[in-house]
């Protein structure tokens with residue numbers, strides 16, 4: 057069971073996504089559309105293939121003409137991609153044809169060039185092809201007027217190719233959500249600076265910005281702010297100037313005397329939705345709204361910030377683009393590579409290595425240390441092994457669920 061004082065992860069995600077609608081739309085050229093989300097259905101302007109074409113290099117012919125043993129056909133011309141033969145095939149005739157070339161009228165099959173016998177008597181074959189072999193019918197892939205891609209689809213490499221093929225050089229896509237990042241902490245200095253004795257290098261923003269950009273956002277990194285309400289207010293003012301759709305704060309979300317984000321945001325008039333959830337890592341997560349701006353206050357520990365960005369920020373960014381898969385469960389089944397203890401009241405996202413067992417099943421083995429400050433363990437991991445709040449113990453070899461980390465590559 058979930059800790060009843062804390063909001064469950066599902067409830068928290070539902071609240072983050074509640075009432076979110078797509079931001080405006082804009083037209084972008086295909087070359088800039090990767091990772092964007094379609095704002096309208098795309099209707100095909102083409103039929104593909106536009107005519108019946110050959111799928112192989114060989115000879116176009118009528119299957120019946122080669123049916124008699126020893127039959128020979130007269131080679132009368134050529135059909136290449138972009139240059140058809142241009143005339144109907146007469147009885148006993150064949151045309152040299154290449155992949156993607158129009159099948160001449162009257163031909164009903166393709167004899168593979170490797171299977172053809174070509175000599176002075178003409179073109180023959182030891183085993184003639186049946187009718188219909190290696191011919192792609194007109195419209196096999198798509199037809200003019202058909203909806204080929206749908207509003208709310210995120211454009212990956214495959215979708216870009218299809219959008220191009222159906223002849224849309226410009227696409228209507230959702231505007232990129234603008235995400236302003238504010239890091240807070242007196243201990244933080246940027247990479248390349250000389251830290252004082254108890255200072256550290258701010259790193260969370262790099263991961264969170266990467267997660268946000270991968271989800272389609274435009275990121276405005278406002279830098280590091282000291283643990284001081286007046287300083288933080290300057291940061292909020294900058295976020296307002298930048299017309300941020302989402303303000304993401306890093307650190308200062310918890311209950312310590314120097315964790316000032318909540319009071320600072322409250323002074324600005326933030327409507328707080330929640331700030332503590334039943335999740336490990338990531339218990340102190342602030343969610344609220346400040347005017348039109350959505351606020352996500354991520355916890356300071358690097359792994360907590362990254363996991364919360366994956367679980368909440370990325371879906372929010374996708375929902376603001378009208379992505380119909382935003383918030384969908386992307387976890388998958390795996391086998392536990394080690395015994396898992398019973399879980400208490402928070403959903404646990406354990407850093408785990410992924411491999412495969414002898415049967416090829418995915419095996420997730422948690423890292424020995426799960427402290428939310430440990431980036432090296434995170435980098436060694438390929439997945440987050442998800443343990444539900446209140447889940448009973450699982451023996452090694454038992455079933456579990458995992459969420460792959462971005463770019464995870466599984467060997468074995």
Ligand SMILES: Nc1nc2c(c(=O)[nH]1)N[C@H]1C(S)=C(S)[C@@H](COP(=O)(O)OP(=O)(O)OC[C@H]3O[C@@H](n4cnc5c(N)ncnc54)[C@H](O)[C@@H]3O)O[C@H]1N2
Nearest residue numbers: 239258259260261306307308309310315339355356357360
């Ligand atoms: N008494 C309690 N203490 C804490 C609780 C609690 O419930 N009661 N929650 C713990 C949990 S869980 C987390 S997570 C942290 C989160 O605290 P904050 O969001 O207030 O974060 P900070 O205190 O500012 O920082 C925590 C840790 O992370 C480092 N940090 C912060 N920002 C960055 C950054 N941009 N890059 C790299 N590292 C960063 C910071 O130096 C601290 O070491 O609170 C627990 N405490």
Ligand code: MOO
Nearest residue numbers: 337338339360428
């Ligand atoms: O949210 Mo915290 O990550 O468990 O230290």
